[in-house]
Amino acid sequence: MDKLVLKIREFLDENEVNFGEVQRILEEYKSEPKDWRQFTHFDEHKYTRNLVDAGNGKYNLMILCWGPGMGSSIHDHSAAQCFVKVLDGQLLETRFAWPKKEEEEKEEKKEDEKEEEEEKEEEEGPMRATGTELFKTNGVSYISDKIGLHRMENPSHADPTVTLHLYIPPYSQCYSFDQRTGRKQQSTSLKMFRRSPALFAMFLLLLIVFQLFGVGIVQGSKRSKGRARTKESEGISNRGKESAKEKVDELEGKKTQKKEEEEQKEEEEKEKAKKEDPSTREGMAPTGGRRARREGGEVKKPREDGQGTVTLRRAPGELGEIGTKKKQREEKKRRIRRRHHSEK
Numbered sequence: 001m002d003k004l005v006l007k008i009r010e011f012l013d014e015n016e017v018n019f020g021e022v023q024r025i026l027e028e029y030k031s032e033p034k035d036w037r038q039f040t041h042f043d044e045h046k047y048t049r050n051l052v053d054a055g056n057g058k059y060n061l062m063i064l065c066w067g068p069g070m071g072s073s074i075h076d077h078s079a080a081q082c083f084v085k086v087l088d089g090q091l092l093e094t095r096f097a098w099p100k101k102e103e104e105e106k107e108e109k110k111e112d113e114k115e116e117e118e119e120k121e122e123e124e125g126p127m128r129a130t131g132t133e134l135f136k137t138n139g140v141s142y143i144s145d146k147i148g149l150h151r152m153e154n155p156s157h158a159d160p161t162v163t164l165h166l167y168i169p170p171y172s173q174c175y176s177f178d179q180r181t182g183r184k185q186q187s188t189s190l191k192m193f194r195r196s197p198a199l200f201a202m203f204l205l206l207l208i209v210f211q212l213f214g215v216g217i218v219q220g221s222k223r224s225k226g227r228a229r230t231k232e233s234e235g236i237s238n239r240g241k242e243s244a245k246e247k248v249d250e251l252e253g254k255k256t257q258k259k260e261e262e263e264q265k266e267e268e269e270k271e272k273a274k275k276e277d278p279s280t281r282e283g284m285a286p287t288g289g290r291r292a293r294r295e296g297g298e299v300k301k302p303r304e305d306g307q308g309t310v311t312l313r314r315a316p317g318e319l320g321e322i323g324t325k326k327k328q329r330e331e332k333k334r335r336i337r338r339r340h341h342s343e344k
Contacts, residue, residue: 001035005053005061012058012168019081019142019168026140026166031087033251039063040162042248046070047154052164060170063087065251066161068244071153074127074179075187076145078171084141088251089154089161093141094132096149099182100125127179149177160248 007025011017039050040063047070053061066089074096084091130148134155135141143150154161175184300309 001039001052004029004035008059008061008166009053009055012055017168022081022166022168023083023140023142026083026085026164027138029085031085031138033088036063036087036162036164037251040065040251042067042160042251047072049165055170057170059166059168062165062167064163064165066091066154066163067248068157068160069154072151073176073187074149074151075174075176076149077143077167078174079145080171081168082143083166083168084135084152085164085166086135086137086139087162087164088137089159090134090136090156091139091141091161091163092132092134092153092155093143094151094153095130095143095147096151096177096179097128097130098148099127099177099184125182127177127182158244160244160251162251 004025008022011021011025036052039052041048041050042065044067047064047066050063050065051060052063053059055061071092084093127149133141152163174187176187177184300311302309
């Protein structure tokens, strides 16, 4: 990410900027989570804007984090050039034509800028969509006010999306539009998240308070009101939320509890298998074993000095160190009886 930021800064320091070349630079960069993970910050209520580089007032480079199903309103870009690159996931862009009222005002200003515009009643009507396009990881989109307006959204209801946005020049406010009426209103809520130590510590403190007091954060409901939810649908929804949360934790560089439990379970199984394996016990070699001791053959035994093993050859039924005490006692009794019988 540092190399990309440096390349963009050097290129945009020039007086004349070729926007086609800017798009080429973004397309050449291949997304690597380790490059941008430090700039990711998700919010369960809305998508977030995380500043990467202010660009000395010439541009803004930022990373936007979209939770499942989150999207923006229809908006303009205050005469800025907007480039969007998908770093992870997918992003759906829907473009719209400017409302008729806005087009008429622009034409009037061009014809005679000195004349005062008369206030007219706004003509309400639905906005006209001009096209949609789905961008996947490493895809790049470009739009300006000359092209029209757009709305961006994460079409997935299970996975989050991370995107890189470049605005030339930077802007702090824009207009959002009502899709049904075409009416516009000024939007100044373009706040950016900066990873300062104090702000990040405050965020962690609030998160701990929420967890201690059991305060639940509810996702924006997308289901219709009055529709009953079955246990099966709730189970599917919960599984989707869990997988989305795991994906968010992975993008933010966190280790999920599920992954830790799996690793711990795997370690316990390895230890258990090691204890149950007779070949790993002290003083016993993998080859030979009980059968070799009963039937004879070769038996490997560790050396006393710990330097490798020694091979012992024994006849079938021969007793030695590996015989049990009970068998030794029985053999001793048989020898005494044979000696006693021979004396008679």
